[in-house]
Amino acid sequence: MSGPLISIEGIARRYGGPAIFEDLWLGIDRGEFVCVIGHSGCGKTTVLNILAGLDKPSDGVVVVDGKAIDGPALDRAVIFQGHALFPWLTVLGNVAYAVGARHPDWSRAKIRAHALDYIRLVGLTGAEGKRPSELSGGMKQRVGIARALSLEPKMLLMDEPFSALDALTRGTLQDEVRRLCHGTGQTVFMITHDVDEAIYLADRIVLMTNGPGALIAETVVNPLPRDRDRLNVHRHPDYYALRNHLIDFLVTRSRSFKDEIAGLAWDRRHPPAVRPSATPFVHP
């Protein structure tokens, strides 16, 4: 199939006053893992909600697989920041609820078996009869991941899924997400505050400037090999070039970017793609 799986085409969002962002364009290819980095208030959660169909853009459209989206759909699964499990259902109940919604024609036994498969995939076998209140934060988020993946969605949307977890648990879950998403060619759109998380997980990192009037400053192509490893990722020659580039952006450029492009003919449809490297990069 030609063209990107998801195409964000000129979307804007206004709440009365000035636009949080406007005329935003971005394409995401099938199987790509995209992270969005930006400060609070740049509208990245709004972009995600629009992709999920939970919010509507004031202008523009989002096209998924050739069709403009109109509201939430089962082919776009969301992993929420606060896990959002139903506390009155067990782990199995929560995952099976999603599976049942996806496949209304399946028998109870088939739904159960499918849900158990995904509970095993996130390493929670044995805990399927527990309630969310009996689980640790990391385990709850694993259930959230199992619930989203059990839908076998075209696209996975994650809104800072690990920000409420401690560092150790976060690391383990990042490994899990890498394993699960890269292994199956899952297309992922993820919001994060964490530069290292983006470096470890993303194929491409989208940098958003501060709002209001936020825009995509550039998309950074991750120069690290796709089969990177958490323990050795910082030894890669391009690692620091990438990390410094991202941090420079967050610290200074996200604020001053509008001055940076003042007077230039800025093409919002095609923000520059940058590939930070230890050796100076020469455009072909």
Place this chain on the structure above:
Amino acid sequence: MTGSLTIRAALVSLLLLAAFLGLWHLGTMGSGPAADMDPEYAKLMGQTATQGTSAMPGPGAVGAQLWHHLADPFYDRGPNDKGIGIQLAFSIARVFAGYLLAVLVALPLGFLIGMSPLMNRALDPYIQILKPISPLAWMPLALYTIKDSAISAIFVIFICSVWPMLVNTAFGVASVRREWLNVARTLEIPPVKRAFTVILPAAAPTILTGMRISIGIAWLVIVAAEMLVGGTGIGYFVWNEWNNLSITNVITAILLIGLVGMVLDQALARLARLVSYPE
């Protein structure tokens, strides 16, 4: 130690009961026969003056009467002489009838108000005005329009138990966590299924709290309503025995009213525990 705390608390409860019964006994046992009195005058004065005994029965007399009632609670010897079990059954039946009607009205209406900000705003003034009205104030209107005292009593129970349930249901439904609704939306759950599988379980603890408040109020109101309506029921029994000047029977009935109220409350509390969820 919770075990020893339970035992000590039970001990203190028993001591308090013993002290209360002792004081009650002392306060009502009287001072013995009074000084010599002209027999004609004594007849006029009654027992309190002549024997020194109180018209207020002691714990022994009430205990004996309670036993007498409980030994044969379901006899029926005409309209003014029915067993206390029958009287309580009439009251409980009225409470259940009015309460069930209130559930049938309050839960769907509460759902509507909770889910629709428009209906919430539109109905709010009516609820605010109707809610504080004493249920007994409706009684004359009910008697006039319904023209049946038994159904009027049920209507009074309905009108007093509907408000806590309505307000709590609306509040519970309106404050279901946004993210749970978002989950339902991303899973494309149709509205009716969403109401039953997400909103209802999420709001159930709040709804049950309202239902528990309602059953308490209904049981409070039925006694007063039956005093007005008459005929049958524990409220009528209390009023009847007051007219008979049988304080013993009045106290017995008061005890039983408390016991039944406690049982109703505990039943709803147990139901509330079933639907509650820790977060």
